[in-house]
Amino acid sequence: MSARPSQPPHPAPREPRVIVCAGGGGVGKTTTSAALALALARKGLRTLVVTIDPARRLADALGVTIGPLPHVVHVDPSTGDRLWALMPEPQASTRTFMEFLFRDEPASLERLFSNRLFLALSDALAGMHELVCMTLVARAASEHTFDYVIVDTAPSRYALDFVSYPPRLAALLESRALGFFGSLADRSGVHETEGAAAGLARKTAEAALARGLGGRLVLDLTSLFSEMLRVRERFAGLANQSARLLLGESSRYVLVAAPTGSALADVRFLARKLEKLGRTPSAVVLNRADVAPRAWAAALLADAQTPPALAMAIRQIEAERExxxxxxxxxxxVLARHLASVPRVRLPFVESRGPAEIVLRLADEVASGLSVLAGV
Amino acid sequence: MSNPPGASASTQSATAPIVRPPLARVVLVTGKGGVGKTTVSAGLAVAQAARHGRAALVEFGDGESGLRALGKQRGVDHIVIKPDEALTRAASPLFGSGLFAKIALGNFAVKRMLKAAPALRELAMLECIRLVAADKPDRYVIVDMPATGHGIAWLRVPKQLREVSQAGPFFELCDRVVRELVSPGRCSPVVVTLPEKLVLKETLELCEAMENVVGLPAARLIVNRMPSEIAHEAVLEARTLGEGKQPLAAAARALADVLAAREVARREALAALDDAKTSGPALVPVLLPESPIDPSAKQVADWLLAGGALP
Structure with missing residues (x-):
């Protein structure tokens, strides 16, 4: 197979097909996403895997630097330069994002970075990192052509909120709410056009806010909003771009679970969330879900020559597998009952020395489920 | 009761038992998603109940995970707080009662802002914890904090917002949360993490930052899923068998691979713990063993007590 597949029939260049992987924490979602990306790259498809919550050990093992740029991954030489990974740093996100948003407004940016409220809250702004990630994906996709982008979401039930975050954010930015706060900060008298009743309502709300929050905080808050007003269009544009990538016609959603913790509840919760977005999961991956006893274990146990220490170790391993x-x-x-129409892909528990080897071996297992998982 | 296989790790030598400082009445269990916070929280609640008769487990969400982890444990109150309700509960007294409160909270812009600002959500959660603790003065309160991408950075929120607001009811709310909850002696952050080099390093950096920025040191480091020990003898025997030409050589090689992988995992976990050695006894890690399926809260409580998590 050539390094570049022949022109694919439906995805236009620069519009990769997106697979969103979601699930609770500790189910092996990041490893599964990487394995899925590797399996696609082995099929000759150019694939980018984006990790929202970077797993440092995996990044290390794949030779990926955590940061804003995508890296070619050479964990499997047969994939040439088709497998890419992008693992942005969450801590750096808000600053990077604001610098990008305010690139034509240096004075505004300076005011923002000295706003005490912004400084206090900037590393806790919800969804900001996800937006940064999707912006970086869009940039990567415009600079390199990808057939697939695998988005490995944050390990949370609310990970899919981020899928709907761009449109909600865009709605907020285009709504009166931002204008309202921004106008509170504006003392230049641009409210001449509002009627007496609207003016009274605004003043009353302002007074109530000042009473509850304190005058200085309201000032910080309102000036924060008025700075955001300057870049609302660019902000909304980015949010819409992310929404297009994530909720596009050809986007697929893979829910990842493992027989542990709240994984099952998380998957059902996420499936309901998807339903609200008008989407259905393409598949549920059951990770660490062996299917059959290991032949070698049974063979060794049946043999009288097997030393007792070994037999004990085998029994322990087999008991765990069972x-x-x-x-x-x-x-x-339970999944068959509640998500009857969603195909399940079972992957085994991989005993291995390191994350890179686990990705390689899981990719072998994923290969047979590619039609369900990726539609290829 | 089974012994935690992890308890014999080099950092927890059997010769000198580690005496950890007492825990405050409110314990905030935190850590990245997927490290086992819920299991540890439930285990801590059961252990505290075993010691003191009663304890409360606070959970933010729909209550499913606490219920699953706790099972039918007696002596533990399970308190569920829905995140959205936390906001209203914490914010209502802010604006006093009556017209002003209705106008401010009903304002379309304020509503949107409350939902969009995560720091306020975290402040509201802390305020709710403060209220629960004040409501139940006679018991230990264990809080299963939601996973946040920024470790324990949310503990900074009330202090920062207090500085920003300077005066007024909002200032007083922040001040109350700082004085009555987020202060040494008032609450003990318990950090759950995994025995992986980079994860541990990140966790310890966060603990240090919290101590310097908030003045609230982490009270316990709980390292979950410590790989169990494999008899080295077994690995050697499997290798020897695998080198032979008998019919089972291939099977023995497959076994040797699995055993060797486990041995490496154990060795790497121990090396990571050695790397992360800390000075104070509070942060000498309490080790919990890896388990193929989720352990019960009772089992985790036994491990925690045996590992000296409660002095």
């Missing part, structure tokens, strides 16, 4: 398998079976049954 516990995992039965937990996975139970989970699979």
């Amino acid at each position: 516990a995992r398998t039965s937990a996975a079976d139970q989970m699979s049954e």
